[in-house]
Structures are given as C-alpha cells and as structure tokens.
Amino acid sequence: MDFRLSEEQQMLKDMTRKIAENEFGPRAAEIDEKEEFSWENKQVLEENGLLGVQVPEEYGGAGAGMVSLAIVIEEVARVCAATSAILTTQALATDPFIIAGSHEQKLKWLKPMAEGAVIGACAITEPGAGSDVTGIRTTAKAKDGGYVIDGSKIFITNGSVSDTIVVVAYTDKEKKHKGISLFVVTKDTPGFSVGKKEKKLGIRSSDTSELVFENCFVPEENLLGNLGEGFKVLMKVFNYTRPGIGAQAVGIGQGALDTVVSYCKERVQFGKSLAEFQGLQWMMAEMALQIEMARTMVYRVCSTIDDEPDSRDIPRLASMAKWYASDAAMQITTDAVQILGGYGFVREYPVERMMRDAKITQIYEGTNQIQRIIVANSLLK
Numbered sequence: 098m099d100f101r102l103s104e105e106q107q108m109l110k111d112m113t114r115k116i117a118e119n120e121f122g123p124r125a126a127e128i129d130e131k132e133e134f135s136w137e138n139k140q141v142l143e144e145n146g147l148l149g150v151q152v153p154e155e156y157g158g159a160g161a162g163m164v165s166l167a168i169v170i171e172e173v174a175r176v177c178a179a180t181s182a183i184l185t186t187q188a189l190a191t192d193p194f195i196i197a198g199s200h201e202q203k204l205k206w207l208k209p210m211a212e213g214a215v216i217g218a219c220a221i222t223e224p225g226a227g228s229d230v231t232g233i234r235t236t237a238k239a240k241d242g243g244y245v246i247d248g249s250k251i252f253i254t255n256g257s258v259s260d261t262i263v264v265v266a267y268t269d270k271e272k273k274h275k276g277i278s279l280f281v282v283t284k285d286t287p288g289f290s291v292g293k294k295e296k297k298l299g300i301r302s303s304d305t306s307e308l309v310f311e312n313c314f315v316p317e318e319n320l321l322g323n324l325g326e327g328f329k330v331l332m333k334v335f336n337y338t339r340p341g342i343g344a345q346a347v348g349i350g351q352g353a354l355d356t357v358v359s360y361c362k363e364r365v366q367f368g369k370s371l372a373e374f375q376g377l378q379w380m381m382a383e384m385a386l387q388i389e390m391a392r393t394m395v396y397r398v399c400s401t402i403d404d405e406p407d408s409r410d411i412p413r414l415a416s417m418a419k420w421y422a423s424d425a426a427m428q429i430t431t432d433a434v435q436i437l438g439g440y441g442f443v444r445e446y447p448v449e450r451m452m453r454d455a456k457i458t459q460i461y462e463g464t465n466q467i468q469r470i471i472v473a474n475s476l477l478k
C-alpha cells in the first residue's frame with residue numbers, strides 16, 4: 098500500500114474540492130433549511146462523472162476504485178454531507194450489481210446508475226428490522242415466471258428520488274439468513290409506492306423515505322444474485338460501503354476543523370485572537386489528529402478492497418474505519434460548536450449543521466455497536 102495519493106487521485110481530489118466549494122457549499126445551508134433533495138446537486142455529480150466512481154468502466158463507471166470513491170465522498174461531505182449521501186447511497190445500490198449481477202443485469206440497471214442518469218437506492222430496513230436484517234418481514238413469492246413482493250421498508254435513502262431499488266426480501270423464511278434474496282424494483286412497477294418522507298435531525302436535504310410493496314410483481318430476471326444468497330451478498334456490500342461512510346465522516350470533521358481554524362484567526366477576545374489561546378490550540382490539534390487517524394484507516398481499507406477484494410481483513414478494517422471515523426466526526430463537530438461559542442450554536446456558521454450531520458454516520462450502515470460486534474467476532478473466531 099502506498100500512503101501517497103497517485104497523481105490521478107490528487108487531481109480528482111482537487112477537482113472535487115473545487116466543484117464542492119463552488120457548487121455545493123453555497124447551497125448547503127439553504128437545502129438543509131428547506132429539507133429538500135437537491136436535483137441541482139445531483140445534476141452536478143452526474144455531469145462530472147461522480148456517481149459511478151468505483152464502478153468498472155465496462156458498465157459506465159470511472160473504474161477508479163474505492164480509494165478514489167473515498168476521496169470524492171470526503172470532499173463533498175466537507176461542505177455538504179447531505180449531498181455526499183447521494184454518493185454513499187449510489188455505492189450501496191451499485192455494489193450489489195458489481196458483486197452479484199449478471200452481465201445483462203449490469204448493462205440494464207448498473208450502467209445507467211454508474212453514468213449518473215439514474216439514482217439508486219438499497220432497501221433493507223423495516224419497522225421491525227434494523228440492526229438485525231433477519232428480522233425483515235418483506236417476502237417475495239415465486240409466481241408466473243417471477244416473484245410477488247409484499248412488505249414495507251423504512252428510512253430508505255433516495256427512496257423517493259430513485260428509479261432503481263435493490264430490495265431485500267425473504268424467499269424462504271424457514272431458512273433464516275439463507276432464505277433472503279435480492280430483487281431489483283424500478284419505480285414504475287405496479288404495486289410499488291413511496292410512503293412517508295422522514296423529517297430528520299441531520300442530512301436534512303437527503304431523501305429518507307418509506308417504500309411500500311403490495312402485490313408487486315417482478316420478472317425472474319429481476320432476481321439479483323442467486324436465490325437465498327442475498328444476505329451473503331449484502332454483508333459483502335457493507336464491507337465495501339462502510340469505508341464510504343467513514344470517508345463521509347472524515348469530510349464532515351475536516352469541514353468543521355477548517356471552519357474552526359479560520360474563525361479562531363479572526364475572532365478577538367481579551368485583546369487576542371482565539372488562535373492564541375493554548376486551550377483552543379490543543380483542541381484543534383486533537384481534531385487534526387483524529388482526522389488524520391480516521392483518514393488513514395479509511396484509505397487503508399479502501400486500498401485493501403482495491404488491491405485484494407477478497408481479503409479476510411476487509412470486514413474488520415471496514416468496521417473499524419467506519420466506527421472510528423464517525424465517532425471522531427461527532428467529537429470534532431461538537432468541539433467545533435464549542436470553539437465558535439454562541440456563533441457555533443446559530444445557523445450563521447455551518448458547524449451546528451455539521452454536528453447534526455455527523456450523528457447519522459454513527460448510526461447507518463450498521464450502528465457503531467454493530468461494528469464492535471463485527472470486530473469482536475473477528476478476534477474470537
């Protein structure tokens with residue numbers, strides 16, 4: 098593993114930073130306030146080829162790998178975490194195809210997502226099943242050369258703005274996790290509808306919706322991967338996508354630190370700039386340390402995924418990176434609000450938004466309690 102970014106990766110980082118600062122930064126507070134999905138931001142991601150960074154070129158992506166995707170997610174999250182959730186979710190929707198899709202399925206559904214024309218979603222969570230995926234109640238019953246899906250999903254990112262949804266359902270409940278399968282449902286399928294849209298603490302312009310499947314028929318060709326192997330595929334998907342949540346957290350933390358540093362140089366109290374107070378300098382140094390450690394962990398697992406995609410180290414490293422980076426982002430953003438004082442608490446500055454946005458990184462794609470279980474299991478098996 099090389100700890101330096103390649104020339105292409107550095108260029109990608111610089112380009113994404115520029116786009117994020119020029120396009121997403123100025124709109125970040127407004128779309129947060131309105132709690133509205135930004136089609137304008139989605140358009141910018143599409144036009145710059147950022148919606149399929151890790152997808153192979155053959156299927157419309159950039160074929161640039163996971164380190165590159167982490168770089169892009171971080172730079173977008175640095176100014177607008179909600180917009181970076183479009184990217185992390187696009188990975189959650191495209192990775193099942195990369196891992197388990199047939200050539201035809203990849204051409205039909207993966208390519209339009211990777212090219213950015215189509216937004217994807219991945220629907221796992223249900224009212225009674227969050228951390229425990231095997232608790233889902235959605236079923237897919239074989240009928241007339243296809244499957245009839247019944248059930249409902251909640252908290253689905255991009256749920257109401259997506260055209261292509263990977264749906265997790267039981268095809269044989271008796272077999273528990275070995276009876277779970279994945280299906281592709283497109284938004285125009287009869288029996289599919291969008292339910293309640295959530296109002297949230299953070300990433301408020303990211304779309305989070307309930308999805309309902311009532312007698313929803315999909316043909317056989319919409320079964321993604323082998324029957325009964327959905328859970329296995331999903332766990333592999335999470336190993337590849339959790340580092341993306343880590344990158345999102347690193348970006349949020351970096352955004353907060355950058356705001357703090359420039360604020361401290363300007364703000365004067367007791368006849369000195371805040372930057373001259375050692376108590377605050379040490380807080381900033383600790384923030385920088387946490388960001389550096391989190392980024393290193395994210396790059397480490399991403400480069401392992403790029404170089405050795407079947408390495409047995411990946412689940413542990415992915416969980417550690419997501420867990421550490423998200424806790425760091427929460428700590429850093431909370432400290433950032435403290436350092437800006439009253440100005441940190443009001444919406445004139447972005448750190449209160451960053452603090453609200455950081456929280457979700459500790460919760461989705463497996464809470465940090467679940468990450469601890471995965472790491473412990475890797476030690477004990």
Ligand SMILES: Cc1cc2nc3c(=O)[nH]c(=O)nc-3n(C[C@H](O)[C@H](O)[C@H](O)COP(=O)(O)OP(=O)(O)OC[C@H]3O[C@@H](n4cnc5c(N)ncnc54)[C@H](O)[C@@H]3O)c2cc1C
Nearest residue numbers: 219220221222226227228252253254305461462463464466
């Ligand atoms: C904004 C947002 C976006 C989301 N996007 C998506 C999406 O796109 N697709 C999707 O399918 N889901 C999505 N989710 C769902 C998300 O992944 C779940 O909320 C998360 O996995 C936790 O599940 P839960 O909310 O049911 O909590 P629960 O599983 O009920 O957990 C409650 C608490 O118990 C703890 N806990 C649970 N089990 C254990 C255990 N064994 N040991 C110790 N502690 C435990 C948890 O850590 C948590 O603190 C999203 C959620 C939100 C809020």
